[in-house]
Amino acid sequence: MKLQTTDVFDVMRDDLERIDERVSAAARVDFPLVSTLVDEIVSAGGKRLRPLLLLLAARGYVYDRATLITAAAGVELLHTASLVHDDSIDRAAIRRGKPTLNARLSSGAVILIGDFLFAQSAMLAAATESTRVVTIFASTLGDICDGQLREMLDGHRVDQTRDEYERRIYGKTAALFAGAAEMGAVLGRAPSSDIEQLRLFGIDLGMAFQIVDDILDVSQGSQVLGKPAANDLRQGIVTLPTMLYARELPADSDERRLLVELVDGDLTDDLAINELIGAIRSSGAIEEAEVIAAEFAERARRRLPPLADAPTRALLEELVELSLVRRS
Amino acid sequence: MKLQTTDVFDVMRDDLERIDERVSAAARVDFPLVSTLVDEIVSAGGKRLRPLLLLLAARGYVYDRATLITAAAGVELLHTASLVHDDSIDRAAIRRGKPTLNARLSSGAVILIGDFLFAQSAMLAAATESTRVVTIFASTLGDICDGQLREMLDGHRVDQTRDEYERRIYGKTAALFAGAAEMGAVLGRAPSSDIEQLRLFGIDLGMAFQIVDDILDVSQGSQVLGKPAANDLRQGIVTLPTMLYARELPADSDERRLLVELVDGDLTDDLAINELIGAIRSSGAIEEAEVIAAEFAERARRRLPPLADAPTRALLEELVELSLVRRS
Numbered sequence: 001m002k003l004q005t006t007d008v009f010d011v012m013r014d015d016l017e018r019i020d021e022r023v024s025a026a027a028r029v030d031f032p033l034v035s036t037l038v039d040e041i042v043s044a045g046g047k048r049l050r051p052l053l054l055l056l057a058a059r060g061y062v063y064d065r066a067t068l069i070t071a072a073a074g075v076e077l078l079h080t081a082s083l084v085h086d087d088s089i090d091r092a093a094i095r096r097g098k099p100t101l102n103a104r105l106s107s108g109a110v111i112l113i114g115d116f117l118f119a120q121s122a123m124l125a126a127a128t129e130s131t132r133v134v135t136i137f138a139s140t141l142g143d144i145c146d147g148q149l150r151e152m153l154d155g156h157r158v159d160q161t162r163d164e165y166e167r168r169i170y171g172k173t174a175a176l177f178a179g180a181a182e183m184g185a186v187l188g189r190a191p192s193s194d195i196e197q198l199r200l201f202g203i204d205l206g207m208a209f210q211i212v213d214d215i216l217d218v219s220q221g222s223q224v225l226g227k228p229a230a231n232d233l234r235q236g237i238v239t240l241p242t243m244l245y246a247r248e249l250p251a252d253s254d255e256r257r258l259l260v261e262l263v264d265g266d267l268t269d270d271l272a273i274n275e276l277i278g279a280i281r282s283s284g285a286i287e288e289a290e291v292i293a294a295e296f297a298e299r300a301r302r303r304l305p306p307l308a309d310a311p312t313r314a315l316l317e318e319l320v321e322l323s324l325v326r327r328s
Numbered sequence: 329m330k331l332q333t334t335d336v337f338d339v340m341r342d343d344l345e346r347i348d349e350r351v352s353a354a355a356r357v358d359f360p361l362v363s364t365l366v367d368e369i370v371s372a373g374g375k376r377l378r379p380l381l382l383l384l385a386a387r388g389y390v391y392d393r394a395t396l397i398t399a400a401a402g403v404e405l406l407h408t409a410s411l412v413h414d415d416s417i418d419r420a421a422i423r424r425g426k427p428t429l430n431a432r433l434s435s436g437a438v439i440l441i442g443d444f445l446f447a448q449s450a451m452l453a454a455a456t457e458s459t460r461v462v463t464i465f466a467s468t469l470g471d472i473c474d475g476q477l478r479e480m481l482d483g484h485r486v487d488q489t490r491d492e493y494e495r496r497i498y499g500k501t502a503a504l505f506a507g508a509a510e511m512g513a514v515l516g517r518a519p520s521s522d523i524e525q526l527r528l529f530g531i532d533l534g535m536a537f538q539i540v541d542d543i544l545d546v547s548q549g550s551q552v553l554g555k556p557a558a559n560d561l562r563q564g565i566v567t568l569p570t571m572l573y574a575r576e577l578p579a580d581s582d583e584r585r586l587l588v589e590l591v592d593g594d595l596t597d598d599l600a601i602n603e604l605i606g607a608i609r610s611s612g613a614i615e616e617a618e619v620i621a622a623e624f625a626e627r628a629r630r631r632l633p634p635l636a637d638a639p640t641r642a643l644l645e646e647l648v649e650l651s652l653v654r655r656s
Contacts, residue, residue, distance in 0.1 A: 029477070030474070031477060031481055034477065034481070082443075085439050085440070085443060088436070088439060089435075089436035089439055089440065106480075107417075107435060108416070108417035108480060109477075109480060109481075111413050111416060111417055111439055111442075112413070112417065112473055112476050112477050112480065113477075114439075114443075115410075115413060115442075115446075115469070115472075115473045115476075116470065116473035116474070116477065118443075118446060118469070119466060119467075119469035119470035119472075119473050120470060122450060122462075122465070122466035122469060123463070123466040123467060123470060125462075125466070126459060126462040126463040126465075126466045127463070129459045130459070131454060131457045131458070131459055131462070134450075134453075134454040134459070134462045135451070135454040135455070137450070137454075138447060138450035138451040138453070138454045139447075139451060141443070141446070141447035141450060142444065142447035142448060142451060144443075144447075145440055145443045145444040145447050146358070146444070148440050148443075149357070149359060149362065149437075149440050149441075149444065152434075152436060152437060152440065153359055153362070153437075
């Protein structure tokens with residue numbers, strides 16, 4: 001991905017590498033078979049946006065490198081653990097362009113590996129020796145579960161409200177962005193109003209990020225995504241672009257009937273599914289969702305506390321840019 | 329069970345009830361369907377031995393009731409979370425005489441509910457505001473996963489060593505007993521040598537407890553257990569009584585061949601399985617395993633720090649008795 005070559009990654013490269021090392025070390029398991037697989041999933045890595053956010057949130061204040069790296073590794077590992085369980089829940093076979101653990105291990109082993117990574121991430125949080133960081137960590141994990149439960153129980157209705165959708169993606173994604181920013185600010189000993197602002201910044205950034213993710217799921221081909229196109233929709237999960245598309249459909253239209261069938265799992269004809277994806281893509285729903293993502297991004301920018309030093313502020317703004325532009 | 333009427337439960341009744349309330353409150357979920365099911369599994373409850381051990385470990389020192397109850401509720405909820413995932417891993421349909429969540433929810437929902445309970449237990453650990461308690465909590469979770477991975481990956485060999493078996497049940501069970509005792513002693517501000525002794529007490533108590541569990545699995549009928557008799561063996565998990573039975577079988581005997589077939593999942597004939605269970609029961613392996621459990625129990629008793637006050641010491645010794653005698 002081009003991402004890795006932008007400024008913010010250059011500036012923070014050393015610390016990000018140290019985080020990667022901490023994550024790999026924490027994910028080491030005693031069993032050769034499992035160890036290789038866990039190592040693969042961890043090193044396939046993501047964009048490391050969450051640990052980056054944690055570091056940057058502290059950077060305008062006191063930058064206690066060792067503790068920040070510990071906390072950031074914990075956040076990244078918590079994210080990885082939740083991906084492992086998430087993949088297990090929807091039995092996804094591909095993630096980050098590679099086969100998931102599900103494709104290669106029993107579901108029981110995948111649950112345990114996820115639990116093991118949770119345990120290791122909790123160890124890292126505890127190693128910061130900050131009870132406040134640990135509390136944020138635990139409540140973030142609670143929020144993530146809440147978001148995933150909402151997705152499972154409420155995500156399959158074509159007519160859901162924006163509020164329901166937003167509450168869901170808050171838990172699923174924005175909570176960990178918020179937690180990362182808050183942990184960084186807490187460890188940086190930022191003034192409490194700045195901690196609060198940075199937490200809110202994390203929320204809005206995470207919301208923008210997840211909406212863009214949901215847009216990409218519908219708008220991109222499987223080659224670019226590294227997972228099947230319209231993966232969510234195929235699983236019956238209704239995200240923002242689909243909601244916006246559905247809102248414009250007359251109650252008794254064929255398109256609506258088709259959409260409900262797909263969401264209910266009753267539509268398996270690939271041609272019909274591809275037509276439906278095409279209809280969503282050309283309906284204007286994608287563009288409308290992009291506007292909403294941009295609004296969250298703009299709100300995130302306005303959340304940045306005035307006190308943050310100028311270079312750090314620029315890097316945080318770059319994170320916002322990155323959350324919006326993730327096409328290549 | 330008669331257990332609930334013995335002395336230690338009477339003496340500690342008030343605090344145990346407050347722990348139950350904390351556990352129920354923490355396990356409350358926003359979704360009616362899930363909430364009812366979680367409530368059922370939590371209130372079906374177990375013997376509350378782990379929270380009891382935590383309380384008793386502090387009782388000879390500083391008894392800060394509110395914090396101890398918080399930590400003990402965290403320990404009980406961690407135990408419940410791990411049972412939920414454990415049941416999900418082996419797809420058990422019955423636990424504590426009742427249908428498990430598996431029998432009624434998708435495996436994805438069960439994974440998430442387990443994660444949610446983990447999150448809530450971590451919140452309780454964090455609420456003690458003791459980084460040491462949180463560290464014990466996280467490393468215990470790591471040990472539990474390690475034990476469960478070992479059971480999954482190594483538990484299916486008829487010829488395993490006592491060491492392998494003991495390492496496995498340490499993670500699966502004794503680690504949480506040890507963690508509970510250590511947390512209690514830490515919160516009680518016991519001298520560090522007493523903390524260490526109480527931790528070792530917890531390990532030996534937990535080992536005895538798990539060996540008795542493994543004995544009961546083979547020796548009791550399904551009515552008494554509240555789950556199918558020889559459940560482990562039917563799943564191909566080799567525990568101490570089976571190991572001891574196997575050790576006496578000639579390499580080329582029919583009995584050994586039958587046992588290997590059952591462990592490998594190739595034996596499905598119920599009559600043959602029941603005969604095999606009968607053979608283990610009458611082989612002397614059960615009695616031999618009982619002696620080993622009693623040795624751990626005796627070692628646990630000797631671990632008790634001399635400083636603990638006499639009434640508390642008697643209650644801790646009662647816990648040891650309870651771990652051995654659980655027939656009715």
